[in-house]
Amino acid sequence: MAERKGLEDLPGVGPATAEKLKEAGYGSIEAIAVSSSSELAGVADIGESTAQKIINAARQAADVGGFETGDLVLERRKLVGKISFGSRALDDLMDGGIETQAISEFYGEFGSGKTQVGHQMAVNVQLPKEEGGLGGSVVIIDTENTFRPERITQMVMGLASMKGVEYDPGEFLKNIHVAKAYNSNHQILLVDTASELANKLKDTDKPVRLLIVDSLTAHFRAEYVGRGTLADRQQKLNKHMHDLMKFSNLYNAAILVTNQVMSKPDAFFGDPTKPIGGHIVGHTATFRLYLRKSKGEKRIARLVDSPNLPEGEAIFSVTMEGIKD
Structure with a gap:
């Protein structure tokens, strides 16, 4: 158009x-x-x-902004793509993987596998549809300097040996566009920059199909300290989440955000950790998954919130070659 x-x-x-x-x-x-x-x-x-x-x-x-009948909405839902995790258990939990036109939030403590999931998805989105990808490229907004090209190389080689094919990690790295966010304002602006890039790539053979923000809340948490700043922080976080949602709808892309947890020592029952960002993040994220460590390489993912899927848990492993069952 x-x-x-x-x-x-x-x-x-x-x-x-x-x-x-x-x-x-x-x-x-x-x-x-x-x-x-x-x-x-x-x-x-x-x-x-x-x-x-x-x-x-x-x-x-x-041709946006008017009312639509349900059958047209259903037609548009048919355009929704899914990116496979490369783990049967996680795919079953999420009914095939993470969706485009939606925000999937992964939250958990340090070392629970959030960034590993992000790296794996940056690789998997580039695979053709029949192999669980979307044949697209990826934009990563890196707020904590966690992106490692070496990790991508390991994961690509892991995929190649598993499938018995030859992949060039360099080709995969060419389709990953990374920007470091220096503060929360910069982080918000980078979504606009990502839009320009997605617009440029939308008619190429590698359109942007995934946008990762790792981590969503780190800058907001560091810059807005104390109760008095909470309203400002939530307002900015709200704008940021809506910008991400807008991006996912415009470019039929999946949004993957990672989030940290804060400890609630007063929680006697259940899990004493809850994600940062409160209701703003909770209501805007379409899917919320809570990741936690288990023995050795094992991790447990719990689907906490979803519009159409039942709550459940999946066990997966974070290995040298990437995410596995």
């Missing part, structure tokens, strides 16, 4: 406004169609009523 109509074709968008919108990450008509008038007015220095007119025109051009 964006190729047939440029931003300048929208009423009220001249070359100068179009330039400002592109610089702010609104490079396509679809991106404008799903934004709010206050957001657009702020970045393009225009009035809110003008911004609303631009958004309305973009919605018509991109």
